Amino acid sequence: MYSLSGKKVWVAGHRGMVGSAIVRRLASEGAEVVTASRADADLRDQAATTAWIEKTKPDAVFLAAAKVGGILANDTYPADFLFDNLMIEANIIHGAHKVGVEKLMFLGSSCIYPKFAAQPITEDALLTGALEPTNEWYAIAKIAGIKLCDAYRKQHGSDFISGMPTNLYGPGDNFDLNSSHVMPALIRKAHEAKLTGAKSITVWGTGTPRREFLHVDDCADACVHLMKTHSEAGHVNIGSGEDITILDLTQLVCKVVGYEGEIVHDLSKPDGTPRKLMSAAKLRATGWAPKIGLEEGVATVYQWFLANKA
Numbered sequence: 001m002y003s004l005s006g007k008k009v010w011v012a013g014h015r016g017m018v019g020s021a022i023v024r025r026l027a028s029e030g031a032e033v034v035t036a037s038r039a040d041a042d043l044r045d046q047a048a049t050t051a052w053i054e055k056t057k058p059d060a061v062f063l064a065a066a067k068v069g070g071i072l073a074n075d076t077y078p079a080d081f082l083f084d085n086l087m088i089e090a091n092i093i094h095g096a097h098k099v100g101v102e103k104l105m106f107l108g109s110s111c112i113y114p115k116f117a118a119q120p121i122t123e124d125a126l127l128t129g130a131l132e133p134t135n136e137w138y139a140i141a142k143i144a145g146i147k148l149c150d151a152y153r154k155q156h157g158s159d160f161i162s163g164m165p166t167n168l169y170g171p172g173d174n175f176d177l178n179s180s181h182v183m184p185a186l187i188r189k190a191h192e193a194k195l196t197g198a199k200s201i202t203v204w205g206t207g208t209p210r211r212e213f214l215h216v217d218d219c220a221d222a223c224v225h226l227m228k229t230h231s232e233a234g235h236v237n238i239g240s241g242e243d244i245t246i247l248d249l250t251q252l253v254c255k256v257v258g259y260e261g262e263i264v265h266d267l268s269k270p271d272g273t274p275r276k277l278m279s280a281a282k283l284r285a286t287g288w289a290p291k292i293g294l295e296e297g298v299a300t301v302y303q304w305f306l307a308n309k310a
């Protein structure tokens with residue numbers, strides 16, 4: 001057991017959807033949460049990041065800082081997704097080692113797995129096949145992050161662990177239609193179509209790909225749970241254990257939003273990986289389970305969207 005109580009805990013990426021959820025979740029742990037703004041340190045800059053870590057000397061780190069985006073952003077900006085993520089994780093993991101951070105948790109993504117991995121995807125499927133081309137740059141960076149944690153554990157005995165969340169959604173998500181993930185895009189599209197009385201909404205691709213979704217508050221709870229209870233090389237999947245087709249998700253979002261028009265497909269946009277359902281067995285075996293069902297989660301995010309973005 002690693003107790004966070006009384007510890008100085010750095011949440012790197014505190015302004016993002018995942019980082020902000022971890023900050024909210026840590027409120028009940030008795031920890032002193034510290035954060036770095038872009039002005040304090042550009043995390044892609046090794047000298048600035050190292051200086052901030054040496055000055056702050058955190059006891060524990062949640063590495064939730066990353067350049068993230070949906071399928072189109074990943075496909076359009078491969079250099080940014082590879083370079084920014086490699087730099088951020090290398091600077092933070094090496095800096096954490098230098099100041100003797102007691103525990104660090106690195107967060108990745110389910111896109112680390114081969115495009116055609118057997119489903120549900122177990123942790124040992126890593127590096128057994130070719131990646132999905134639309135997000136291989138991001139995936140390579142995230143695989144490097146897992147290996148960095150393992151390398152520092154092996155060479156220096158560092159207690160650095162990795163969690164691989166599935167497709168996440170929640171308050172604070174990015175609702176920009178060009179760079180967002182599918183869930184916020186569908187919420188915005190259905191909402192705007194309802195307001196304008198549009199006959200249809202457009203969904204990218206065929207609608208047949210299957211994705212697994214987890215509310216970000218469940219993800220943050222799993223991260224804190226793993227930080228306290230898990231200490232091993234390798235990585236742990238963080239998911240709900242259930243998936244849904246993009247078409248069924250669209251229908252669910254339309255139901256929640258109250259939009260009754262047609263759904264049309266833009267086949268010029270990529271489908272990406274046909275299916276990405278991770279095995280939840282390893283995480284469940286540690287005694288953790290998600291609490292927020294998909295329909296309930298979509299409804300709460302739609303309320304957040306109405307209050308903050310609409």
Ligand code: GFB
Pocket residue numbers: 069070071072074109110111134135138139166167168177179180181182183185186202203204205209211246269270271272273
């Ligand atoms: O969420 P999404 O962008 O990410 O897309 P990925 C999931 C599926 O939804 C794809 C379809 O099949 C999209 O074609 N989709 C339908 C849409 N309509 C839309 C829309 O309006 N916007 C978006 N964005 N998608 C990303 C990776 O993959 O997921 C990242 O690129 C990362 O590396 C992340 O792993 C979690 O699941 O395809």
